[in-house]
Amino acid sequence: MQTAICTDKQLVVLPSDASAEVDDEPPNSGHCADDEPPSGACIAAVSPAFPDTVSGRILRLPASRVNLSSPAVRAFRKRHYPVVTARQWNDWQWQVNNRIRTLAKLESMVTLSEAERLAFTRANNLLPLGITPYYMSLIAPDDPQQPLRRTVIPVVDEMVCSPGEADDPLGEDAQSPVPGMVHRYPDRVLLLLTDFCSTYCRYCTRSRVVGHGRITPNRNRLERAFTYIENTPAIRDVLLSGGDPLMLGEEKLAWILARLRAIPHVEIIRIGTKVPAVLPQRITSRLVRLLRRFHPLWMSLHFTHPDECTTEAFRACALLADAGIPLGSQTVLLQGVNDRVETMRDLMHQLLKMRVRPYYLYQCDPITGSAHFRTPVAKGLEIIRGLRGFTSGYGVPTYVVDAPGGGGKIPLMPEYMVGREPQALVLRNYENGIFRYPEVVPEAVG
């Protein structure tokens, strides 16, 4: 039994016995605005290029000194937040505190379709609504099929559980030695720092936990996780995720990163985040000064569609890249959002320009209520085939299915090896040309 509460302040859907499930506050609401002047030490000698979306010129300025806004974003701010200053708008805490979380607020900005409106009247919608004003500015107010809109505004299809779907399809809960930690592969662990995100993706693999306030950066829980890592020398790689780890304030992040760095066998730390796409204001010079103290530190950035690659996102990625943080992307293949070769190629090209190396293209996990997002696997293979050879190798991500039940990521590739002859492999290239490679026959060697 669940209860939908809708006021002009917020809409939340609660199981009848769980008031603690309200997506309420960011885990660290201390002031973290970046109001310090940029440090020369964190700016690369050669500045990155930013597309000025107004003049079309390429600007070369230190990333931390570029304060451009896309025209669409500026127009949205003027229309819906006329008294909000640019300084407030560019303050990530302001963005977080002013997220769109209620039906009333949403309706003041977009014309909802029947399928969207119905989602708010059904009681079993577990994932809260949350959209930063910035991301809202990228959403088409009158087109329910617009790709970005489909990723963050719920539709009634979320309430339908189709065969094969589950709340925890990857079996993470069964591979969790400590609450909020998943140890699936031998040499690395996933550590969830918080279940809070500034913007909730409707296809989130962890929609069973995110936004409910159950996973917090609580010191006791994290100490248990650190102790587990300390006692497991095989762990050389720790991936911090959530929720979004960058929703934590600098002090908490510094403590966590320092704690991990003090463990001798932890070689690399990775952070998974969607912040550059949904809340680029969070990437401040203060934050990158902090992060660069903990190298080798890598980041996996969640991007879904080329429309997310705005001036603001360019600036955020440039700050991170200038701090020496290797950036990779993670993209979920979504029906009607990015399931065309042209769209995916455009996204990969934009990412490369932002110095983000396309890393994974994920087949959408079969979470409960995801059928309207999932494509056949053949679609993912078609997209990889449309990228490989047609664009730089750096622009081709690895397409993976995360095996239901906890089997881990399994890479899938179009078939390029089409036959085997006694002395040769028969291969097909990207243009469907057939070639023979003279295979080394083991018994003929030596």
Ligand code: SF4
């Ligand atoms: S940002 Fe990541 S964790 Fe947060 S809702 Fe989106 S997919 Fe889930």
